[in-house]
Amino acid sequence: MIKFIRSEVKRIYGVEIPLDREHIVGHYQINPVTKPNCPGSEFQFDAIIAALKGSESSTGNQGNSASGTVLYRVQVGAYGVKANAEKTLEAIKAKGYDTMLVQVGNLYKVQVGAYSKKENADNMAAKLKADGFDTFITTQGGTTVSVESASASITVGSKVKIKSSAAKYSTGQAIPDWVKNNTYTVQQLGDGKVLLKEIVSWVNISDVSLV
Structure with a gap:
């Protein structure tokens, strides 16, 4: 959605929205009175911005931000079969976490967050472990790949x-x-x-x- 909005703004107005926290904001920053907690304290702004920067990068060095800052990611599995990675991703989403699927070579990796401070990555890893997921911290990113999520449309009776x-x-x-x-x-x-x-x-x- 953010990628689409940026492309439309650039197409219509000729303005490119920078990929940083000053310009990619939450409702709580625009309207703190009626939406003080939107989208929530666990929303992965850093991960989304890092993924967008990674998709625009042609260097392949997607473990770091565009400024060269090391990003710490919480990884929950690496799979040779995309469908297996998607199962883990769905399980993590079912617990309320924002996550992404990236590809490095022939491996599909499920990652949560992209933090400039390792302490924040450690805290997220601890939460995931408490929910039953094996994790480790990595500075290697990858190419973000799309995931066909069935959970959004399947309901009782489907x-x-x-x-x-x-x-x-x-x-x-x-x-x-x-x-x-x-x-x-x-x-x-x-x-x-x-x-x-x-x-x-x-x-x-x-x-x-x-x-």
């Missing part, structure tokens, strides 16, 4: 199919191939997963698609 790339139910058992050829009804929503009525099974929400 008709879905299990993706052919799905390997296991959210409970850990293997998903047989014949299950992937049918249409199912979402009976219940969970944290990053859905309960399918016809087979009475929980499936990761990243492993289903709307029919």
Whole structure:
């Protein structure tokens, strides 16, 4: 959204909005009276700005900011298969964290935040660990890649199919191939997963698609 707004402002008015905290602001900075907490203390301004700068950089040195400042990122896994990285990303989002998926070579890495102070990265890592995620701090970024999030549109009653790339139910058992050829009804929503009525099974929400 920010990228689109910047491109439209530049196209219409010929003005390029700088990528910094002076120009990328929250509602609380514009209207502190009626929106004092928008978008919230955990909103990842630094991560968003770093990702936008990274997408515009042609140098490939996306671990640092444009000014050369080292950015500390909290990483939660690195995967050779994008679908597996998306599962972790969905699970983190289900806990209320803002996260991103970046690619470095053949690996897809799930990262939370991009902090100029390591202390802030350490604090975020501690929160994620408390929620059950294994983390470590890295200064290596990557190329931001898009994620097809199913959670935004799937609701109770939605008709879905299990993706052919799905390997296991959210409970850990293997998903047989014949299950992937049918249409199912979402009976219940969970944290990053859905309960399918016809087979009475929980499936990761990243492993289903709307029919």
